[in-house]
Amino acid sequence: MVNNNLEDVRHQDSICTNEAMVQHPFWHNLKYMAVGIVFGIVFVKAEIISWFRIQEMFRLHSFFMYGVIGTAVVVGMLSVWIIKKFNLKTLSGETVKFEDKSFNKGQIYGALIFGIGWAITGACPGPLFAQIGSGFAVVVITFLSALAGTWVYGYFREKLPH
Amino acid sequence: MLEIIRQPWHWSIAGLLIGLTVPTLLLIGNKKFGVSSSLRHLCAMCVPANIPFFQYEWKKEIWNLFFVGGMLIGALIASKFLHNPSNIVVAESTKTVLYQYGITDFSKLMPTQIFNVANIFTLKGFAFFVFGGFLVGFGTRYAGGCTSGHSIMGLSTLQWPSLVATICFMIGGFFSANIIIPFIFKLF
Incomplete structure (x- = not known):
């Protein structure tokens, strides 16, 4: 069940692998940092990283988070459609690649487990970084624990149902 | 501006x-x-x-x-x-529930009565930081992605496994916020 083809190890259970073939100098990474900075500002200013917003969402007391995620998905879908339709190229002239995701049961079990943690911590992995950045030092513990969780998954991966 | x-x-x-x-x-x-x-x-x-x-x-x-x-x-x-210097605006119905758990400080993005350094070595801190964080790290990797990879990137590219994952994120979250969190507050 678990595909352990070593050449493909990075793609295992991951939707977001790096498809770029062009090699860039190191400073190119600053582009991604810039996108991250904007993203972090949005997270704080729209209060998406707030534990309170997550409680509201999972108690159906507020539309806010549904509005955020819903809008993001619609904008993302339209953008991807436009990229495909007009065959837009990357800055370095590459064709944008999309890959289909295959189903495995981890997407059910893992997602349920993550959902439980999401409500408790008030954070998905993105907001964890932003919570630390906004000065909630104690979230470093949550973050280290999340790292440990990822590591333990890697350790037991072959024994887990997929 | x-x-x-x-x-x-x-x-x-x-x-x-x-x-x-x-x-x-x-x-x-x-x-x-x-x-x-x-x-x-x-x-x-x-x-x-x-x-x-x-x-x-x-x-x-x-x-x-x-x-x-x-x-x-x-x-x-x-x-x-x-x-933003003002208190965070939280739905009244959520506030009412949180008051019962002793959460009365809405001045910051995170409830300081839970997420403060003094709680690190308490059982409450263990539940919210260590246990919660572990589930986030373990669960996202097991699911092959989180809210960004599945719910936004995956749904944007019309991947049905990502839709399954997103639905399960929500089920887990609803269960946690309405059953597990009240239970944690009752214990500690």
Whole structure:
């Protein structure tokens, strides 16, 4: 069940692998940092990283988070459609690649487990970084624990149902 | 202008900007939007321990660590310079529930009565930081992605497994917020 083809190890259970073939100098990474900075500002200013917003969402007391995620998905879908339709190229002239995701049961079990943690911590992995950045030092513990969780998954991966 | 930016932003603005991250990352370098992978890269970088899952060239994925590093910096900038001095607006119905658990401070984005350093060595702290964080790291990797990779990137590219994952995120969250969290508060 678990595909352990070593050449493909990075793609295992991951939707977001790096498809770029062009090699860039190191400073190119600053582009991604810039996108991250904007993203972090949005997270704080729209209060998406707030534990309170997550409680509201999972108690159906507020539309806010549904509005955020819903809008993001619609904008993302339209953008991807436009990229495909007009065959837009990357800055370095590459064709944008999309890959289909295959189903495995981890997407059910893992997602349920993550959902439980999401409500408790008030954070998905993105907001964890932003919570630390906004000065909630104690979230470093949550973050280290999340790292440990990822590591333990890697350790037991072959024994887990997929 | 600065006054407007200081106010909490509307959900549509946030949704628009988050959605635009998808084409931005694709067009500036063929990168797939996803955050939880960064945790895997950090494991691969720091403690691979001969585990096959962590034996890959993490250096090729270093952009992802720059991206999440940027998020941390962006959050710092927003909190320092674009700070909203008022209390966070929380739905009355949520407030009523939280009052029962002793959460009365709504001045910060996080409830300081839970998320403070003094709680690190308490059972409550263990439940909220250590247990909660572990589930986030374990669950996202087991699911192959988080809210960004599955719910936004995956749904944007019409991947049905991502829809399954998103539905399960929500089920887990509803169960946790309405059953597990009240239980944690009852215990500690």
